[in-house]
Amino acid sequence: MNKILELREKRAKAWEAAKAFLDTKRGTDGLVSPEDTATYEKMEADVVALGKEIDRLEKQEALDRELSKPLNTPLTGKPAVPGMETKTGRASDEYRKAFWNAMRTRAGEGLDPIVKNALQIGTDSEGGYLVPDEFERTLVEALDEENIFRRLAKVITTSSGDRKIPVVASKGTASWIDEEGAILDSDDSFGQVSIGAYKLGTMIKVSEELLNDSVFPLEAYISREFARRIGSKEEEAFFTGDGSGKPTGILAVTGGAQVGVTTAGAAAITIEEVLDLFYSLKAPYRNKAVFVMNDATVKAIRKLKDGNGQYLWQPSLQAGTPDTILNRPLYTSAYVPAIAATAKTIVFGDFSYYWVADRQGRVFKRLNELYAATGQVGFVATQRVDGKLILPEAIKVLQQKA
Incomplete structure (x- = not known):
């Protein structure tokens, strides 16, 4: 078995x-x-x-499964013929090879004109190189594994620094009309939510010995390490960010989710309060809603029973599926506060109404001189990202009493 x-x-x-x-x-x-x-x-x-x-x-x-994949792709297809579609730009094999040659080689050394020309495709205005398309996809997949938020939210890619999203603020209504009576005006009103781009970056140091060792899987190491660092910082901002130099989080006082329930006690949660939170969310949003809370809060919820003596929390019996509360999926995050006075301890709603906007590609730079004295080379990765809750009523939170 x-x-x-x-x-x-x-x-x-x-x-x-x-x-x-x-x-x-x-x-x-x-x-x-x-x-x-x-x-x-x-x-x-x-x-x-x-x-x-x-x-x-x-x-x-x-x-x-990832490490058992073959290092080389077998030649199973037919040879290329004139007119066959080939990858171009940052998706091309030429650019990918040139990119990693540049990362392993000291700036300007050992790069022939062909490699330099290939890199011109992805030269960034700040002096770095845009990550090849294949590497960028690997990085995003790794982020998904580290960061539950990207699996739940709606992720978009924007080419501009600011994107305005139209939102229906209030809807019109129908009305009963007398015979030959005039039809009353009742228009929808529209608002806008603006998503910008905040800069998030990290740096990795690699020894020259490892860098020059062709056996060392530089691509896999950098993918995993950037995913761990960037994914953790992103998730923290998507939950608790205040919108100042970072995304606006779901738990933010301004621009965050609506408070559905305030508990009667500062250090406890009752089954009635969990049910009130569940039904404070409109029925259409409940169809795709999930619970997110801290591990410590899950422990407290585990002891709660409904009126039929059934526990609210139910363990998952199938691989790849989460535990449930009230038949809705349950996820945990260290960035949702534990039970304490005034803390927002449970988030419940449809996370697809939280939009994460990635601004173009991630930028990669190599630092040669900064750590030369210690025989190391630095690598800097930056990305521009923002996140906002587009429709506040789509997510409700439970807040502890003051």
Whole structure:
């Protein structure tokens, strides 16, 4: 049996056992003794640990598939003939090879005129080279793995620094009309949301020995490392950014999601409040809505039951599918605050109404002299990106009492 499927079944059984134990140990007052509470928390910790192991194995399996791909593409197609479509510009094989030759070679050294001419296609105004199309796609795929937000939000690419998105602010209505009466005007009103481009960058240092070693997979290393750094910083801004020098996050006071429910307590969440949050979102948005919260909040939600004695949180039994709350997918992010006074602890809504705008390609530079004394070469990657919630009513948040 597949190891991941085996662990999922084991996790589901452990969760059922934990629920059954909790039900049998409740006193007539509905409370659980400290000894039984400690036992239950140990059982719950085992469920959490199994979930994390499943995540690790799934990532490991994905990485194994990536690394097991052949290094060279076999010649299975027919030879090119005149008129056959070929890749051009930054998507061409010529540009890709020239790009990585330039990255491995000290600026201006060892580059023949043909390589230099090829690189002219992607010369950036700031002195770097635009990332080849193939590399850029690899980077975006890696970002998807590191950053849950890009999987949930709508991602667009814009060629200009500012893009205005028309939004219907209010809709017109129909009205009953008397015989021969005039039809009343009732127009829709329109507004605009402007998406700009904020600069996000990071730098990696690589030793000259590794750089000159043709065996070292420079492309794969840089893809993964940039994905980890950029993906983490992006997700933080998409949740908590204030719009000053960075995107406007979902939890921002201005421009963020609407507060659907304010809890009665500063340090607790009840099942009624989760249900109120669920139904505070209009039905059309609930069809594609997801829950996002901190791991610590998930732990608190796990103990809540509905009126039929069913737990709100249900574990996933199928690989690649998330756990659920009220039959809606549940995702976790470290950038959603944990339970505390005034904190916005649960986000629920249709994330496709949060737009992430990538401004053209990512730019790559090589720094030769800065770390020459230590035998290292620096690589700088920058991208311009913005994000905004286009329709605030599409996402609701639960906020703790002050």
